[in-house]
Amino acid sequence: MKAALKSKYDIDNNGGAAATLAFNAGDVNLRASFTDATFINGPSLTALALSIDKPGSFIVDYNLPKKDVRFQFMNTISVAEKPLNLTYIHSWRDNRTILDGTLVLDSANKISGNYALDSGNSKLKYTYVHNGLTIFEPTYDVAKNTWDFAVSRRVYGDDVFKASYQTSSKVLGLEWSRNSKSTGCFKVLASVNLAEEQKLPKLSAETTWNFEV
Template structure:
């Protein structure tokens, strides 16, 4: 059994969440809850249950909304290259999403995301330079706009990431890391360059994992 605790802190509000995962053979059973589940007495708010077989399927059930989300994964080979396919369907909003990524080698990957019936499709190319720096240009066909992201490993396992969305003119910066002693963390800042000059939105997250 594994458990994790996650805290999120930003200027507007703070939140917390917890997850417990139990292995049952090849299948994992997962229960997740947020601070809304326990604030003002126990309730079903923020409670979610899931059944998962890694690499094959995930079935999520949102208890308060009584909504089911299905996710199925498979990998086929195209010209001896792995093509990872994912099918996601949310019953509540009747929304179906298709994901695909073709891995050419350890440094090059092309991926696509499409929401069925919306005409929305996003294409992304990922290039990893010397295993340290990652470049990710992407194109949104529906918005006819480009997004750019670059991340680089620093101080061992820490990652610094910068992103820019040309359509909304949103600039984002993120620093994340993982430690066996202190858990994982993520500090991010975002700024919309299209608006009048304001203070960037800051957010910090911490996650601790436990073996039970």
């Protein structure tokens, strides 16, 4: 059994904690997720979610408080001898369906896109990995006719620095994350809306601890 404990703090909403317990049952994984809201006023079903998944095949999530089910099915086909990863996502209560696909051209280049059936919104993204360390990701929002840009670079093995800019909202974001088995996992995010008169940055931080039970 694996367990993960995540804590998050941001200036606007203070802090919070979440935990996940995962069990391996042959070809599938069983997972239970909950937050501190589950225990604040005594044990309850608040913020409790259950899921079952088979890696590379399907994921089924059930949100107990909302009584909502989310289905996700994955498959890979070959197009011109290139792998095309397809994902079908459907949220039952919201009646939302999203189709997602990623065509892997080679180890450094891939093209991905998604389409929301309910709204008709779609996005296209190109990902380029330079020397295995720097990633460039321009994204085109078809509905808004705008571009988003992101650049990330891995340093010191486990640390990743990322900068992003959304042209539609004029939000500039900076992120520092680490995913290490020895020193732990964390993420620090800062964003600022350049369209606002008072350009006050928003800060948040996340820390994750993984355990083998």
